Amino acid sequence: MIRILTALLLFATTLSTQAQEVIPLDDIGGLHSAYVVPRDKFNRVDVQLIVLSGSYDDDEISGTAHFLEHLAAFSADTYVLREPRARDLYAKTSSVATIYTNSGPPRDIDRLMKLSRAVLYEPKLPQDFLESEIKIVERETFLRERQYPTRWLRRIALQNLYGSKRGRANNMIEDLPKLNLQTALEFHEKHYTPANVMVVISGKIDPKEAAAKVKEYFGDTEAGKAPEKWWLNEKPDPQLRTLERISSNRLQDDLIIYSKFVDLDWVDTSIDLQGEFFIGVTIFQARIREALMFSGFEFQSVGTDFFMAKNGDTEMNTFLEPMPGVSFEDALAKFEQAFTTLLDEPITAEEIDTARQRNAAHGRNAARGAQDFLRFLENVASDGLTPISPGTYAKLIEDTTDAEVLKFMEKLIEPSATSILFAQKED
Amino acid sequence: MTLFRTFLVALVCLATPSLAQEEFLASKTSPQYANLRPMANGLSAISLMWPLNSLAENRIEATHAGLATIINGGTEDLTPFEAETFREIKGINFGLTTLQAHIMLTLTAPSDSFVDGITHMAELLKNPEFSQDWYARQTVQQRPLLATKTRRPQNVLGVLTDFVLFPEEDDGTDTTMRTFRFGMPSHVVLRSEANVEGPVGTFLRSLPIQTKNVPLPTPVVTDLPNGVIFAPDPDSRETLMYVIKTETFDDYDDFVGANLLMDYIGAYQGSEMFRVIRQELRAAYNPASDFEQIGKNRALMAMSATVLSSEWPTILTEFEGIYTAIQNGDATDQGLNNNKRRLLGSLDYRLNTNPRWGASQYMDEYAGGAKGQINFPLFRAIVDADFEKIRANAQDHLPPFDDYLIILIGGTNPPPEAMRAQGYCEQPLSKPLRHCLTQLR
Known part of the structure; x- marks a missing residue:
């Protein structure tokens, strides 16, 4: 999974990038893979246990992977706090992975490893607690839908794009009443198998010690087969163009969601596309921003995120907030004009170099903070690929050729399956 | 003669609505200057505070939008887009904060490009390119959040904080067609390992001071109702x-x-x-x-x-x-x-x-x-x-x-x-x- 976070780019700062080495570990039992990323910057160690299945892998009931994440996290820790808890649980379910992060000072490494290992055991909690956790997931789901309307707006746009309510799209709200413990435990058995789990230890730890700890805590896990990612084979009709209008009193402003599927069919794995992807989307962001935010004033804001699956399939979601008084039709026409003519003016070597520098700044910025660093590591790792540290990222960007970037850009703007949503605010 | 005078007055009256009113925020004297210990993340920073001309919410939003317009503008050498690109590559970041009686602009940059950041900020502030289009956009973005819609506790807290600090909602000023200039700040806080007092001093000396007697509002201490x-x-x-x-x-x-x-x-x-x-x-x-x-x-x-x-x-x-x-x-x-x-x-x-x-x-x-x-x-x-x-x-x-x-x-x-x-x-x-x-x- 690869995402570009515009906000991070805007906050880009520079710090001398050190090549944080990503060292693969060997003696790891049946795990998919394990790595250590030594780093002295903070007096802490982070253990990320990455289950390589997430919400896209909910094949029957949307929300199952997320529900299980709650159960596994509490099972690995104490479920009710008998004593005031000294640490919080950090777990999250993304599209393609479920990530459990245990952090602490280096002396706590054994406790962090035990907590990580415990995630692989079937959740063991009192039955009423396990079942009532569904209520908490319901509360969380409704809460997030309310607080972040782009979640459900995106869902509608993607359901229209893929013509499906499973896999890359979901049916979260309608499926909530169907959530159940049995399906969650079956998901655990199928997806929390060691062959589908990566462990990344980063921070202030000697690589030899990290290797020894992985061997100690995961060496007994048995090899097996990782589940198939069936949704990778689901692709929309390239000719598709849908447009839906909705209105809601949950919105503060009108919003257009523009979702597009791009089939990068010349590669088998996204690992071969990393450099051109990052540089290409940076150029896209810059050109769109220049056209819509600097050369025109029809928009309050324009933001795009990209998702690249492990097979190279790329999804683009642009969120456009027109200025008051600008119609949806005019705003869409303005955006599509900018998008389709994006490459009319040839991309120069200088522009590509500027995009490289922007990405380098982004990498340096991520190296500065503990949480940003972890997010950086888990980005590509969520697809089961070797994690990219800010240091290795800088080299990746440097090694990408201009021709590779241009090829990616041309494919990005080619006509392909598109889903558009006009979301009108109601008072 | 009388006729001519009347004509002039009429012209001025007719012209006024389409002219942007300028608001100038600046101190009459050199700023209070403080050095805080350098940060631990390799960044340097400088914060400039200007006393607010009004503590009514509509005026604060306008001032915020005005300063945002200036720092998103261009310089003599760079278009606004080029200026943004320059900042991204250099890792320069601006942040705006409203304090109890001041508006604060904070420049953050890696230590090795901090002086470039100060020079850039000086160019933006000294000769501001004030785009009314950009100001209109910033004004829309500065509108109070409808916490009744977002229902995020942090948004509710933000709205209530604004109410407590700035209880007056609107002082009747039309803020739609306005330009802003920011001169000498009243306070400066520096966070840097490097010795940058020279460039900072040069920058500050280049800023105009307030020459008029502008009455400054006194913060009102308000509690939330029951x-x-x-x-x-x-x-x-x-x-x-x-x-x-x-x-x-x-x-x-x-x-x-x-x-x-x-x-x-x-x-x-x-x-x-x-x-x-x-x-x-x-x-x-x-x-x-x-x-x-x-x-x-x-x-x-x-x-x-x-x-x-x-x-x-x-x-x-x-x-x-x-x-x-x-x-x-x-x-x-x-x-x-x-x-x-x-x-x-x-x-x-x-x-x-x-x-x-x-x-x-x-x-x-x-x-x-x-x-x-x-x-x-x-x-x-x-x-x-x-x-x-x-x-x-x-x-x-x-x-x-x-x-x-x-x-x-x-x-x-x-x-x-x-x-x-x-x-x-x-x-x-x-x-x-x-x-x-x-x-x-």
Whole structure:
């Protein structure tokens, strides 16, 4: 999974990038893979246990992977706090992975490893607690839908794009009443198998010690087969163009969601596309921003995120907030004009170099903070690929050729399956 | 002759509506200057504060939009887009903060491009390119958030903080066609390892000072009203409960005591609210407390949760039960110690990585200027926190629960008559919370 976070780019700062080495570990039992990323910057160690299945892998009931994440996290820790808890649980379910992060000072490494290992055991909690956790997931789901309307707006746009309510799209709200413990435990058995789990230890730890700890805590896990990612084979009709209008009193402003599927069919794995992807989307962001935010004033804001699956399939979601008084039709026409003519003016070597520098700044910025660093590591790792540290990222960007970037850009703007949503605010 | 004069006046009157009015913010004298210790993340920073010309919310939003327009503009050598690209590549970042009586611009940059950042900021401020189009966009973006729609506790807290600090909503000034200029700041806070006082001095000397006698407004200390606000929404089955109070403390010991007790009530997963409301009652995903500093020894204290609408009366009783127990001193050393460690750690992290937080603390402590070493007594008070004393004085640290304002957003389960005795307002979803806050005041 690869995402570009515009906000991070805007906050880009520079710090001398050190090549944080990503060292693969060997003696790891049946795990998919394990790595250590030594780093002295903070007096802490982070253990990320990455289950390589997430919400896209909910094949029957949307929300199952997320529900299980709650159960596994509490099972690995104490479920009710008998004593005031000294640490919080950090777990999250993304599209393609479920990530459990245990952090602490280096002396706590054994406790962090035990907590990580415990995630692989079937959740063991009192039955009423396990079942009532569904209520908490319901509360969380409704809460997030309310607080972040782009979640459900995106869902509608993607359901229209893929013509499906499973896999890359979901049916979260309608499926909530169907959530159940049995399906969650079956998901655990199928997806929390060691062959589908990566462990990344980063921070202030000697690589030899990290290797020894992985061997100690995961060496007994048995090899097996990782589940198939069936949704990778689901692709929309390239000719598709849908447009839906909705209105809601949950919105503060009108919003257009523009979702597009791009089939990068010349590669088998996204690992071969990393450099051109990052540089290409940076150029896209810059050109769109220049056209819509600097050369025109029809928009309050324009933001795009990209998702690249492990097979190279790329999804683009642009969120456009027109200025008051600008119609949806005019705003869409303005955006599509900018998008389709994006490459009319040839991309120069200088522009590509500027995009490289922007990405380098982004990498340096991520190296500065503990949480940003972890997010950086888990980005590509969520697809089961070797994690990219800010240091290795800088080299990746440097090694990408201009021709590779241009090829990616041309494919990005080619006509392909598109889903558009006009979301009108109601008072 | 008379005719000619009349004609001139008429021309001026006709022309006025289409001319942008300029607002100039600047100090009449050199700024109060402070050096805080360098940050620990390789960044340098400089914060400039200008006294606000008005503390009415509409004027503050306009000033914020005006400064945002200038720093997003171009320079003599760079178009606005090129300027943004330049900042991204150099890692230069601008941040705007509204303080009690000032607007603050903070430049943050890696130490090796900090001087470039200062030069760039000087070019933007000295010869501002003020685009009315950009100002119009910034004005739209500065509109008050409709927390009734977003229902994020942090948004509610933000809106209430603005109400407490800036109770006047609109002073009648038309802010639509306006330009802004920012001259000599009244305060400067520097955070840098490198010796940059030369470039900073050159930059400051290049800024114009205020030559007129502009009367500056005096901050008004306001409390939140008491009572209940209910924003019904038949479209939602859930209700955001937000229970909040403004409090002024005697000293930092009192302040820290309240902070630690409120954290015990609802901060982190070790809190009583998490244990009771989430893990035992299974009623909410995110029960939490807030303790938000809004000035020296002043804070907003709050408890919140989003629950099924039918359940909010029960959970409100739980809020009160938890609050009262802690008010009665029912807090363990272990829990208080966890929170003390976390509070100290989080504030230390902020001080070392967030220049805006450090500058705000400076303004709270040393708005009149500092001589000698600068200390933030808040840290010492946390280190010295004595749990036995905090428990013994818990009734003083925490005001009575009945004094809190209760805000309920969403659902169709209205508060009963008995709850409305201290004031009640029904809040339309399409209006800012200020609507009811003003009515209850």
